[in-house]
Amino acid sequence: xxxxxxxxxxxxxxxxxxxxxxxxxxxxxxxxxxxxxxxxxxxxxxxxxxxxxxxxxxxxxxxxxxxxxxxxxxxxxxxxxxxxxxxxxxxxxxxxxxxxxxxxxxxxxxxxxxxxxxxxxxxxxxxxxxxxxxxxxxxxxxxxxxxxxxxxxxxxxxxxxxxxxxxxxxxxxxxxxxxxxxxxxxxxxxxxxxxxxxxxxxxxxxxxxxxxxxxxxxxxxxxxxxxxxxxxxxxxxxxxxxxxxxxxxxxxxxxxxxxxxxxxxxxxxxxxxxxxxxxxxxxxxxxxxxxxxxxxxx
Numbered sequence: 236x237x238x239x240x241x242x243x244x245x246x247x248x249x250x251x252x253x254x255x256x257x258x259x260x261x262x263x264x265x266x267x268x269x270x271x272x273x274x275x276x277x278x279x280x281x282x283x284x285x286x287x288x289x290x291x292x293x294x295x296x297x298x299x300x301x302x303x304x305x306x307x308x309x310x311x312x313x314x315x316x317x318x319x320x321x322x323x324x325x326x327x328x329x330x331x332x333x334x335x336x337x338x339x340x341x342x343x344x345x346x347x348x349x350x351x352x353x354x355x356x357x358x359x360x361x362x363x364x365x366x367x368x369x370x371x372x373x374x375x376x377x378x379x380x381x382x383x384x385x386x387x388x389x390x391x392x393x394x395x396x397x398x399x400x401x402x403x404x405x406x407x408x409x410x411x412x413x414x415x416x417x418x419x420x421x422x423x424x425x426x427x428x429x430x431x432x433x434x435x436x437x438x439x440x441x442x443x444x445x446x447x448x449x450x451x452x453x454x455x456x457x458x459x460x461x462x463x464x465x466x467x468x469x470x471x472x473x474x475x476x477x478x479x480x481x482x483x484x485x486x487x488x489x490x491x492x493x494x495x496x497x498x499x500x501x502x503x504x505x506x507x508x509x510x511x512x513x514x515x516x517x518x519x520x521x522x523x524x525x526x527x528x529x530x531x532x533x
Contacts, residue, residue, distance in 0.1 A: 237311045239271055243287055250274050250317075251284075257304045257532075260296050260315060262361070262455045265502045266304025266532060269294075269313035277319045278389070278419055285393035288312070293391060293415050294531060297366035298338070301455050303509075306502045307533030316365070320419060325349050329425050330384055335365030335418045339372070342423070347433050351425030353382055355437040359444045361456055365418040370527075371405045375440055380405035384422040391415040408460050408527055449487040453496035458509060459524040467524055468492040471512055474519040481508040506530065 244251055255272035258265050275281035296302065296315040320336035323345045331351065333342050343358035356377040360367060368386055371379050383400040390396060390413075404411040412418075459467035468491050471477060477491040482504035487493035494505060513524050 237271060237288070237290055237292075239288060246287070247273070247280075247284060250276060250280070254308075255313075257296070257308060257313070261299035261302055261304050262453065263299075263303055263496045263502070263505065264453050265306070265496055265500070265505065267306050267308025267502075269309045271312045273312065273314050274317045275314070276317055278395070281314075281316075281389055281417065281419075282393040282395070285389065285391065290391060293417075295414075295417060297336070298362040299455075300362035301366060301370065301528050303455060303502055303505055303528055303530045305506070305530065305532035309532045314417065316417075316419070320365075321363075326422065329427060331423045331425060332420060333364050333423065334420050335368075336363050338363055339367055343437060346425050347430060347437060349425075350427060350430050350433065352428035352433050352436070353425045354423060355433060355440055358437050359440050364421050364423075368418055368421055369410060369412055370408050370529075371410055372408075375443065378405075382423045382425070384424045386418050386422070387420045389417045389419055395419075447490060449489045449493050449495070452487070454487065454493045455528050457492050457527045458494045459492055459513075460527045462522055462524070464522070466492075467527075470516050470520055470522060470524065474512075474516045476512045476515050479508060479511055479515075481505075481511060484508040486512075502532075 250273060252272045254268040257269050273284060275284060290312045292311055294309050294313045296313055316336040320334040323333040323337050323342055326332050329351060331346060339357040339360040339362060342364060343354050346354040356374055359374050360372045367379050385397060385399045387397050461467050471491045477486055479486055483498045483500035484504035485495050485497050487495055494508060516522060516524050
């Protein structure tokens with residue numbers, strides 16, 4: 236339960252909204268409203284707000300490329316970083332700093348333009364780098380943990396902290412970072428190389444993604460994590476789930492670990508489809524698929 240006074244609402248103006256439609260912030264284009272929605276202008280604005288409101292819990296929204304928001308919306312406080320948190324710059328010959336709201340593809344392109352190798356895989360990961368750190372995003376044998384130098388963040392009390400990569404425990408598609416820790420910027424390590432080699436690798440990865448994954452549809456990427464024994468799509472296909480549909484939620488014909496909002500599905504449709512596939516795969520294989528996407532809300 237959170238209470239926000241009229242004085243606080245007046246102080247933060249249009250940056251603090253009530254009953255904001257969260258479907259606008261999800262790649263599924265689904266979800267109910269946020270009870271309170273705050274979009275800070277900068278770090279000082281965020282710190283000031285947290286110290287004024289003193290929330291005991293917050294929900295963070297990044298690019299919404301990996302989040303299914305339930306139809307009932309999100310109670311309490313939801314925070315989404317504003318445009319000033321989207322930037323990228325070179326600190327020295329091999330360290331790149333990026334604001335947490337910066338799109339992964341933009342960072343990959345910046346690294347290419349500055350002849351830095353090792354970040355090419357980011358061109359294939361939808362979403363922003365803050366969320367990428369939190370879930371240790373990766374593809375084609377690479378992941379964030381291999382290129383991270385450090386992160387700056389703000390805790391729920393409004394205190395700034397800095398964490399080296401060694402301070403964070405990384406695992407497959409996850410970290411031990413607290414849910415209410417707000418990453419504000421990251422530093423990534425590249426390796427000097429030729430632009431031609433970097434461009435060739437980046438284009439190869441992008442083409443590989445185009446061939447194997449759906450585009451121009453309402454989806455949030457890989458739904459389930461791969462298992463130690465098999466990839467999630469293999470288990471889905473082998474269990475005969477690839478043609479499952481619930482309401483207007485369906486499974487991509489191009490890649491059966493991608494679930495799609497077709498013709499105005501509800502979040503309930505998507506979640507029921509997810510559970511139906513998960514149950515069937517377990518019945519057929521005794522393997523329990525774990526979600527890669529995040530489901531939030533009521």
